Amino acid sequence: xFDKVWLIPFFPLIGFLINGFFGKKIKNEAVIxxxxxxxxxxxxxxxxxxxxxxxxxxxxxxxFEKVVFPWIxxxxxxxxxAFLLDPLSCIMIMVxxxxxxxxxxxxxxxxxxxxxxxxxxxxxxxxxxxxxxxVLGSNMLVMFIGWEGVGLCSYLLIGYYFHxxxxxxxxxxxxxxxxxxxxxxxxxxxxxxxxxxxxxxxWTINFTELKAASQLLPYxxxxxxxxxxxxVGATGKSxxxxxxxxxxxxxxxxxxxxxxxxAATMVTAGVYMIxxxxxxxxxxxxxxxxxxxxxALTAIFAATIGTAQNDIKRVLAYSTVSxxxxxxxxxxxxxxxxxxxxxxxxxxxxACLFLGSGSVIHAMHHAxxxxxxxxxxxxxxxxxxxxxxxxxxxxxxxxxxxxxxxxPGFSGFFSKDxxxxxxxxxxxxxxxxxxxxxxxxxxACFTAFYMFRLVFMTFYGECRINAKVKNHLHESxxxxxxxxxxxxxxxxxxxxxxxxxxxGDLLGxxxxxxxHWLEPVFEQAxxxxxxxxxxxxxxxxxxxxxxMGLSVVIAVVGITIAFTLYIKNTELPKxxxxxxxxxxxxxxxxxxxxxxxxxxxxxxCKAFGRFLWKGFDVLVxxxxxxxxxxxxxxxxxxxxxxxxxxxxxYAFSMAFGVVVILGYYLFx
Amino acid sequence: xxxxxxxxIVSAVLFxxxxxxxxxxxxxxxxxxxxxxxxxAVNLTFVALSRHLGNLDGQVFVFxxxxxxAAEAAVGLALMIAFYNNKESIDVEDMNIMKL
Numbered sequence: 089x090f091d092k093v094w095l096i097p098f099f100p101l102i103g104f105l106i107n108g109f110f111g112k113k114i115k116n117e118a119v120i121x122x123x124x125x126x127x128x129x130x131x132x133x134x135x136x137x138x139x140x141x142x143x144x145x146x147x148x149x150x151x152f153e154k155v156v157f158p159w160i161x162x163x164x165x166x167x168x169x170a171f172l173l174d175p176l177s178c179i180m181i182m183v184x185x186x187x188x189x190x191x192x193x194x195x196x197x198x199x200x201x202x203x204x205x206x207x208x209x210x211x212x213x214x215x216x217x218x219x220x221x222x223v224l225g226s227n228m229l230v231m232f233i234g235w236e237g238v239g240l241c242s243y244l245l246i247g248y249y250f251h252x253x254x255x256x257x258x259x260x261x262x263x264x265x266x267x268x269x270x271x272x273x274x275x276x277x278x279x280x281x282x283x284x285x286x287x288x289x290x291w292t293i294n295f296t297e298l299k300a301a302s303q304l305l306p307y308x309x310x311x312x313x314x315x316x317x318x319x320v321g322a323t324g325k326s327x328x329x330x331x332x333x334x335x336x337x338x339x340x341x342x343x344x345x346x347x348x349x350x351a352a353t354m355v356t357a358g359v360y361m362i363x364x365x366x367x368x369x370x371x372x373x374x375x376x377x378x379x380x381x382x383x384a385l386t387a388i389f390a391a392t393i394g395t396a397q398n399d400i401k402r403v404l405a406y407s408t409v410s411x412x413x414x415x416x417x418x419x420x421x422x423x424x425x426x427x428x429x430x431x432x433x434x435x436x437x438x439a440c441l442f443l444g445s446g447s448v449i450h451a452m453h454h455a456x457x458x459x460x461x462x463x464x465x466x467x468x469x470x471x472x473x474x475x476x477x478x479x480x481x482x483x484x485x486x487x488x489x490x491x492x493x494x495x496p497g498f499s500g501f502f503s504k505d506x507x508x509x510x511x512x513x514x515x516x517x518x519x520x521x522x523x524x525x526x527x528x529x530x531x532a533c534f535t536a537f538y539m540f541r542l543v544f545m546t547f548y549g550e551c552r553i554n555a556k557v558k559n560h561l562h563e564s565x566x567x568x569x570x571x572x573x574x575x576x577x578x579x580x581x582x583x584x585x586x587x588x589x590x591x592g593d594l595l596g597x598x599x600x601x602x603x604h605w606l607e608p609v610f611e612q613a614x615x616x617x618x619x620x621x622x623x624x625x626x627x628x629x630x631x632x633x634x635x636m637g638l639s640v641v642i643a644v645v646g647i648t649i650a651f652t653l654y655i656k657n658t659e660l661p662k663x664x665x666x667x668x669x670x671x672x673x674x675x676x677x678x679x680x681x682x683x684x685x686x687x688x689x690x691x692x693c694k695a696f697g698r699f700l701w702k703g704f705d706v707l708v709x710x711x712x713x714x715x716x717x718x719x720x721x722x723x724x725x726x727x728x729x730x731x732x733x734x735x736x737x738y739a740f741s742m743a744f745g746v747v748v749i750l751g752y753y754l755f756x
Numbered sequence: 757x758x759x760x761x762x763x764x765i766v767s768a769v770l771f772x773x774x775x776x777x778x779x780x781x782x783x784x785x786x787x788x789x790x791x792x793x794x795x796x797a798v799n800l801t802f803v804a805l806s807r808h809l810g811n812l813d814g815q816v817f818v819f820x821x822x823x824x825x826a827a828e829a830a831v832g833l834a835l836m837i838a839f840y841n842n843k844e845s846i847d848v849e850d851m852n853i854m855k856l
Contacts, residue, residue, distance in 0.1 A: 733853070
């Protein structure tokens with residue numbers, strides 16, 4: 089089965105080609121939807137078979153590389169179109185194809201009746217293909233194709249409603265910000281390739297070969313530079329400080345896109361990339377510290393913004409940025425398994441949340457449409473009391489919210505708590521990192537608060553929608569609710585494959601399957617990090633239990649605050665806003681980061697562009713070009729008088745010429 | 757053949773008359789006749805020199821020139837008729853549509 093790995097990106101490619109080229113002619117939504125969904129579902133089936141086969145193999149044999157065709161061979165440089173199967177890429181393909189299939193299915197219902205239905209499915213398939221290339225690529229160049237491909241698809245899908253200016257702007261913003269990151273990725277790639285090649289004659293960009301050669305890399309130095317460049321790439325793709333601002337704007341795209349691309353898969357590419365190159369990153373402790381700090385700061389920064397947004401999708405977008413921050417925090421402290429684990433559980437519950445919000449928006453839209461009202465269907469201030477009208481959406485949404493808030497027993501708890509514990513205890517940066525833990529814990533509190541604020545505003549209380557159309561709020565069709573139920577189920581149970589050791593011991597020695605599964609991938613990195621690590625302090629189980637309890641308390645506190653403010657005493661938020669108008673305005677306006685970027689980067693760029701246009705292009709370039717033309721015209725203006733059009737003039741000049749030539753030869 | 761010069765002088769005079777005619781006359785047919793005059797002046801030179809040098813090449817050339825002149829007369833007269841049909845004139849001053 090391993091040999092058939094190329095089928096995984098191949099199916100979505102076929103789906104893309106069919107829908108992309110013939111979708112307009114097919115017209116039938118059911119056929120187009122079926123093609124798109126079947127394409128990615130076939131990949132899911134292949135992925136599952138591969139996963140099952142891999143589980144059957146002993147741990148040390150779980151690596152397989154398949155060269156599909158030789159691609160670029162030039163001197164020392166060698167890059168093949170090749171796929172790498174190992175436990176890490178196995179998890180990623182399962183997440184991408186699994187969540188992807190559900191979202192394709194959901195889109196059939198959600199996008200019903202949209203103009204360009206076929207276009208949507210073609211892009212969605214193309215995205216899946218790119219993402220699968222990204223996670224399966226066995227060298228950095230194949231990964232980079234995927235890396236660029238997902239950026240492109242993200243652009244296309246954010247700008248899906250291209251007739252809306254805001255959507256076009258958001259798409260451009262996402263693309264440009266991603267390009268900034270991609271630049272870093274490329275520089276990092278070149279640096280690593282060049283340094284290993286020129287110093288140790290190891291010319292390679294293949295991950296397996298790099299891993300084997302990684303003991304040649306020093307701690308710090310050039311590795312720090314290269315990894316920092318890679319990290320810039322990761323901040324662009326995974327929406328971390330300072331390149332995160334495109335992600336909230338990306339909510340201009342249709343909701344399934346937000347769920348698939350801007351929550352579950354593409355934005356995790358940066359985390360995956362760090363995991364894939366963990367053996368390089370651990371050799372650069374400074375970079376790792378930067379990763380951890382940026383992750384922690386992003387987690388809390390985005391979480392604060394999330395507390396004051398009223399657009400349901402925007403809250404989820406900031407929550408995504410914040411959760412990605414948690415993943416980077418884990419990567420930065422050397423807890424790669426925890427980061428990937430959170431990546432997976434987050435994919436489940438965040439996809440469920442986004443699809444749930446899509447279901448809500450869908451219902452709101454229809455109800456408002458029915459009453460010919462023009463209220464914003466995404467604004468939570470128009471919602472409320474949807475619990476009764478949409479029971480399935482409500483339950484799945486609630487379950488996922490509990491999971492993201494970190495209540496024990498749900499998937500988010502296990503992964504987030506593992507990250508916080510690792511941030512506190514991992515000896516990589518020193519014995520304890522109470523500061524990183526503290527920031528993470530506060531961010532977790534904010535998370536619990538804004539997520540429950542969202543649930544309370546949307547599903548509880550009185551319905552604030554216009555009474556006329558209230559009765560038109562209905563639960564979404566099965567094609568939408570089935571993916572919700574599956575994802576909701578996974579959001580509950582997904583965490584049990586990675587039980588923390590203390591809980592596993594308590595339950596009779598259940599091992600952390602997830603950690604064991606990924607062990608061969610991160611073995612090298614863990615080895616380096618152990619070599620480098622500071623004196624590893626031993627932390628007692630009591631401390632771990634204590635911190636776990638504390639993080640539960642923190643989550644409960646967040647939920648309680650939300651409950652007090654938005655259920656019990658709904659006047660309080662207004663009073664609070666009135667008491668701290670400046671703070672509220674700052675948070676509501678996203679700390680004015682967009683304005684700052686406009687002021688510092690965008691406007692100077694525009695001014696420079698205008699200068700080049702009006703100053704350089706119009707004056708200098710056009711001046712030269714037009715000047716040459718003018719000179720030529722002036723001369724020809726003189727000579728044109730010779731062209732009288734009268735035959736005897738020409739005859740005369742001819743005769744005159746003959747006389748001159750003859751005279752020259754006669755009298756010389 | 758000491759009177760070669762006489763032939764050449766006659767030929768030069770004829771040629772010059774032809775040239776001046778071409779340059780100064782406005783009537784296309786007159787110009788045309790002047791061109792014929794110039795051609796025949798050249799023919800005279802050919803024949804005279806051929807005889808002088810005892811080489812027949814020059815006389816052969818004269819036949820060619822005559823052929824070309826005949827063809828030219830045919831084409832030229834046709835052009836003039838066509839032109840006259842359009843412009844009701846064969847004055848070369850009216851032949852100025854090539855001017856901008």
